[in-house]
Amino acid sequence: MLVVVLTLPASIAERYTSPTQDGQYLVGPIRSYGFILTLARVGGSAALGNSGKALIKAKSVFEGDQVRPALVELLYLPDLKPYVYISRSGETLSIAAPPKLVWEVWGTGSQPDVIGFLDYVSGERLGTSASGQP
Numbered sequence: 001m002l003v004v005v006l007t008l009p010a011s012i013a014e015r016y017t018s019p020t021q022d023g024q025y026l027v028g029p030i031r032s033y034g035f036i037l038t039l040a041r042v043g044g045s046a047a048l049g050n051s052g053k054a055l056i057k058a059k060s061v062f063e064g065d066q067v068r069p070a071l072v073e074l075l076y077l078p079d080l081k082p083y084v085y086i087s088r089s090g091e092t093l094s095i096a097a098p099p100k101l102v103w104e105v106w107g108t109g110s111q112p113d114v115i116g117f118l119d120y121v122s123g124e125r126l127g128t129s130a131s132g133q134p
Contacts, residue, residue, distance in 0.1 A: 012036060018073035018104045020085070020114070035076040038100050046101075047123035054103040054118060061125050067107035067115050074120070075102040083127075088113045095127040102126060 013032035024031060048054040051072050058069035077083050083095045083102075088111060095102065101120035106112050117126040 013076070016074060018075050020073070020104065021075065031076075031078065034078050038076065038078070042101065042121060046121045048103055048118060048120055051103075054105075054120075057123050058103070058105045058116075058118060061118065062105060062107070062116060065107075065115065067109045067113070069105045069115065070108040070112070071106040072103045072118070073106065075104050075117075076100060077102060085114055087115070091129055093117070093127055093129055098126065 007029070010029050010032040013035045017035065042049070048057055051074075054072040055069060058072055062069050075083075077095075077098045078100055080098065080100070083098045085093045085104075087093060089109075093114060093116065095117055098117075099119050099121060103118040103120055104114055105116045105118060107115040116129075118124065119126050
């Protein structure tokens, strides 16, 4: 029973968050409890409470960009410190003051890559790229 109590939240967090965070919940089970509690607190009030809504919003928000959104993945950022991600193409994407739940927007070009972020609760575009563009 103890094994289930410790591993079930980690399994849930691993399944429902971005592959860029793979392994973080298995080695830090307390982080997985934080993820589940944060989702419970937000409840149904989030503008982008599921991946379908988030992808539709991403396609509209990133419409003028060179790469079209193809997928969204959920990030859990409990530390509330600046978040920096270096995409596969080498572009640095950052969020100065991230909320705890963020949709990571992936686009398809020559290879799938992160192209930006959306706030889970408000639906607003977040962050900047190395070029300073939102």
